[in-house]
Amino acid sequence: MTDPATKTVKAPRKTAAKAAAKSGQVARKLVKAAQTVGDDSPVDNFPKGRRAQAGEVRKAAILKAALAVFARQGLDGASVEAIAQAAGISKANLLYYHPSKEALYVAVLEQGLSLWLAPLSRFTAEEDPADAIAALIGAKLAMSRDHPEVSRLFALEMLRGAPLLKPVLAGPLRAVFDAKCAVIGAWIDGGKLGRVDPPHLIFSIWALTQHYADFAAQVRALAGKSLSDKAFMDETQEALTALVLDGVRPR
Amino acid sequence: MTDPATKTVKAPRKTAAKAAAKSGQVARKLVKAAQTVGDDSPVDNFPKGRRAQAGEVRKAAILKAALAVFARQGLDGASVEAIAQAAGISKANLLYYHPSKEALYVAVLEQGLSLWLAPLSRFTAEEDPADAIAALIGAKLAMSRDHPEVSRLFALEMLRGAPLLKPVLAGPLRAVFDAKCAVIGAWIDGGKLGRVDPPHLIFSIWALTQHYADFAAQVRALAGKSLSDKAFMDETQEALTALVLDGVRPR
DNA sequence: TCCATGTTTGACCAAATGGTCCAAGTTCGA
DNA sequence: TCGAACTTGGACCATTTGGTCAAACATGGA
Numbered sequence: 001m002t003d004p005a006t007k008t009v010k011a012p013r014k015t016a017a018k019a020a021a022k023s024g025q026v027a028r029k030l031v032k033a034a035q036t037v038g039d040d041s042p043v044d045n046f047p048k049g050r051r052a053q054a055g056e057v058r059k060a061a062i063l064k065a066a067l068a069v070f071a072r073q074g075l076d077g078a079s080v081e082a083i084a085q086a087a088g089i090s091k092a093n094l095l096y097y098h099p100s101k102e103a104l105y106v107a108v109l110e111q112g113l114s115l116w117l118a119p120l121s122r123f124t125a126e127e128d129p130a131d132a133i134a135a136l137i138g139a140k141l142a143m144s145r146d147h148p149e150v151s152r153l154f155a156l157e158m159l160r161g162a163p164l165l166k167p168v169l170a171g172p173l174r175a176v177f178d179a180k181c182a183v184i185g186a187w188i189d190g191g192k193l194g195r196v197d198p199p200h201l202i203f204s205i206w207a208l209t210q211h212y213a214d215f216a217a218q219v220r221a222l223a224g225k226s227l228s229d230k231a232f233m234d235e236t237q238e239a240l241t242a243l244v245l246d247g248v249r250p251r
Numbered sequence: 252m253t254d255p256a257t258k259t260v261k262a263p264r265k266t267a268a269k270a271a272a273k274s275g276q277v278a279r280k281l282v283k284a285a286q287t288v289g290d291d292s293p294v295d296n297f298p299k300g301r302r303a304q305a306g307e308v309r310k311a312a313i314l315k316a317a318l319a320v321f322a323r324q325g326l327d328g329a330s331v332e333a334i335a336q337a338a339g340i341s342k343a344n345l346l347y348y349h350p351s352k353e354a355l356y357v358a359v360l361e362q363g364l365s366l367w368l369a370p371l372s373r374f375t376a377e378e379d380p381a382d383a384i385a386a387l388i389g390a391k392l393a394m395s396r397d398h399p400e401v402s403r404l405f406a407l408e409m410l411r412g413a414p415l416l417k418p419v420l421a422g423p424l425r426a427v428f429d430a431k432c433a434v435i436g437a438w439i440d441g442g443k444l445g446r447v448d449p450p451h452l453i454f455s456i457w458a459l460t461q462h463y464a465d466f467a468a469q470v471r472a473l474a475g476k477s478l479s480d481k482a483f484m485d486e487t488q489e490a491l492t493a494l495v496l497d498g499v500r501p502r
Numbered sequence: 503t504c505c506a507t508g509t510t511t512g513a514c515c516a517a518a519t520g521g522t523c524c525a526a527g528t529t530c531g532a
Numbered sequence: 533t534c535g536a537a538c539t540t541g542g543a544c545c546a547t548t549t550g551g552t553c554a555a556a557c558a559t560g561g562a
Binding site: 330331332342343346350351352 | 548549550551552553
């Protein structure tokens with residue numbers, strides 16, 4: 001804390017106003033995070049002291065614990081105490097690193113953003129359409145297998161109406177999305193792809209692949225498997241790729 | 252209340268144990284609700300007094316308000332006060348009709364179950380495969396348009412790991428699911444459908460159609476439309492049907 | 503009309519929870 | 533080695549919130 005002395009006056013409890021007041025900064029932070037997807041440039045990765053390094057490690061541990069808890073319980077359902085416990089530290093200590101639960105939540109969201117956006121940004125016009133689509137499905141499905149919590153966290157945020165992500169969706173994501181739609185459109189014009197609607201194709205691939213993370217409970221109950229089973233993973237990837245490329249109608 | 256006098260002793264506050272203790276009853280209730288999908292038999296619809304009728308109306312209003320709030324905020328995020336306000340009654344009065352927030356939540360879930368399961372249960376072997384699939388997509392998509400809150404509520408429940416729905420998933424839904432998989436399998440064996448994996452086909456259709464309700468915020472931000480636009484609804488239905496039936500590869 | 507029964511609510515309670523504070527460590531550069 | 537800055541957590545506080553209660557209020561059947 002820079003200057004604890006100035007805080008002797010009891011700060012009035014933040015209420016509904018706080019969210020509105022902070023949302024500006026939050027939005028900017030998330031948007032910035034979204035824009036730097038891809039370039040893993042560790043700009044400020046200059047040599048750090050042991051202490052700072054340890055701090056980074058602990059910070060990462062907190063974010064990991066927070067992701068796990070938020071993804072299951074949601075922002076409201078998760079308690080700071082529970083997250084702190086999951087991270088193996090005290091609640092007060094957690095609040096030392098992240099000024100508030102909301103701030104922690106935003107940090108987690110921010111961290112997940114790059115993972116979430118990565119597959120689509122690797123989708124380029126260079127490849128053969130079928131290969132590019134298969135690769136996108138594969139990458140997104142791998143995401144659902146390796147980072148289901150990230151997928152769930154974003155799903156949770158969408159279900160809330162995406163209050164924090166809206167600026168990201170409308171800005172950086174929208175840009176990528178439009179660009180990829182253009183790529184698909186070009187393929188269609190070139191006769192390399194059937195006359196599909198580009199936006200719906202992207203939505204469809206997202207929906208199909210994220211489903212296995214977000215609805216894992218249902219998949220497990222009905223199919224008895226999850227993506228962590230190698231066989232099921234392969235089978236799913238094949239089924240989805242085949243569906244998207246060729247559909248179900250016999251040729 | 253049957254006998255308020257017996258309650259003079261302050262009941263110890265329910266804690267974590269409560270959920271576990273009640274989950275048995277809850278499970279049975281939900282399973283029963285799932286099993287009666289389809290037969291809208293109003294068995295106990297004998298003539299009621301004005302008072303009882305008004306009661307039904309109010310009860311329905313509460314459920315409606317609760318659905319709206321729960322679907323947006325989740326079980327933890329929703330406050331009883333907020334739901335009561337949305338229903339236009341006092342919190343205490345709401346608690347008069349539903350003994351606890353959890354009980355209300357279960358009642359809402361129960362009510363949504365039939366809507367949620369209906370489309371799949373109407374999926375039969377009688378029709379032509381392509382027609383049946385198109386109809387299923389249409390019905391599910393109409394669900395996403397007309398009752399997005401129901402879809403979102405179930406999505407939230409799945410994201411939590413489906414603690415309350417698991418028995419339903421493992422029981423009644425599993426039965427329907429397996430039956431429909433068999434139908435699809437028969438079509439394949441008869442050469443009327445490509446060699447798709449039946450469970451994945453059903454998952455895919457669910458994923459594709461529910462996406463437009465659950466991720467409406469994203470769809471709106473990226474495509475600028477929602478299913479309530481007639482044109483977008485038609486376009487989406489066509490796109491999804493075409494994708495599932497014929498895929499994207501040019502023929 | 504009258505009252506037993508069902509309905510409604512304001513006041514209240516106790517637990518949970520987000521967040522603050524301070525005093526006691528710990529670390530690191532000078 | 534020494535002190536300034538950084539960490540850590542126990543105690544504490546104010547608010548929110550699920551739930552209870554008693555008393556007032558409707559209502560419909562006898």
